[in-house]
Amino acid sequence: MPLTKDEKSAAEALGRLLTKLDIPHTWKPSDNPPDLEFRVRGEQRWAVEETGFHQYFKWHRDVESRAAIVNPLWRMCENISERVSNILNKKYTIVAMGPSQSPSLAEIENRAVQHIQNGRTDEEVLDDHGRVFISCKTSPVQVGWRVGLSSSAQSANGKSIASDIRANLKFGLDRILKAKLPRLAQCQDYTRRILIITKKYFFAEPFELKEILEGYPLSPKQVDSILLLDAGELHFIADPGHLLG
Numbered sequence: 001m002p003l004t005k006d007e008k009s010a011a012e013a014l015g016r017l018l019t020k021l022d023i024p025h026t027w028k029p030s031d032n033p034p035d036l037e038f039r040v041r042g043e044q045r046w047a048v049e050e051t052g053f054h055q056y057f058k059w060h061r062d063v064e065s066r067a068a069i070v071n072p073l074w075r076m077c078e079n080i081s082e083r084v085s086n087i088l089n090k091k092y093t094i095v096a097m098g099p100s101q102s103p104s105l106a107e108i109e110n111r112a113v114q115h116i117q118n119g120r121t122d123e124e125v126l127d128d129h130g131r132v133f134i135s136c137k138t139s140p141v142q143v144g145w146r147v148g149l150s151s152s153a154q155s156a157n158g159k160s161i162a163s164d165i166r167a168n169l170k171f172g173l174d175r176i177l178k179a180k181l182p183r184l185a186q187c188q189d190y191t192r193r194i195l196i197i198t199k200k201y202f203f204a205e206p207f208e209l210k211e212i213l214e215g216y217p218l219s220p221k222q223v224d225s226i227l228l229l230d231a232g233e234l235h236f237i238a239d240p241g242h243l244l245g
Helices: 005-020 066-083 105-117 165-185 206-213
Strands: 025-029 036-040 044-053 056-059 062-065 088-096 132-140 192-199 225-230 233-238
Touching (some): 005 044, 005 192, 005 225, 005 233, 062 066, 088 105, 165 206, 206 225, 206 233
Parallel strands (some): 192 225
Antiparallel strands (some): 025 036, 088 132
């Protein structure tokens, strides 16, 4: 089964870390579980699972990820932008180098208004002496957007609002461990078992997740290390098996 983009990024990040520590290694996709198999120092086999850390919230009595709501909205806005890209904006600029002698300022004003109302885009001199002129700059219509969750959305545990960061982090970790620890438990013939979490939630900071995980009774029998992948860098947020000694 081909690797996902996030699985490949996780493998490459772990590879960079081992290279930095001068630890010989190779890696390849594996059998699900695990997602990846690392051969370290030629003798150790490391099982590596990858997953994303998302924000979750209550939606119609169910739990849904932020990405499932925000991503379609983002695509919708992109579609709108593409569909109006052939429409031109008009931005007019008037340059006046006084004093103006003729015609009167009222007449110059009328000429400018008529120019704009007629939708003209050429440059035009508005006075009799070439001291006042109007020009137009055209460009494709730009559509900006901001998408997210309503401030009234409830967090996934149903006990707080979706903006409660700590509740979101705790729920996300609970969900990940519930899904991934049983998969790693199937990898008993590996020397090490590693979970790499790809950051998909802006507020999933390494120090916050590490602090929360300190309250979990994790042991090397379940997972040797849990790492957060953030902007290409790996951060240890739990290390019950002392992965690197």
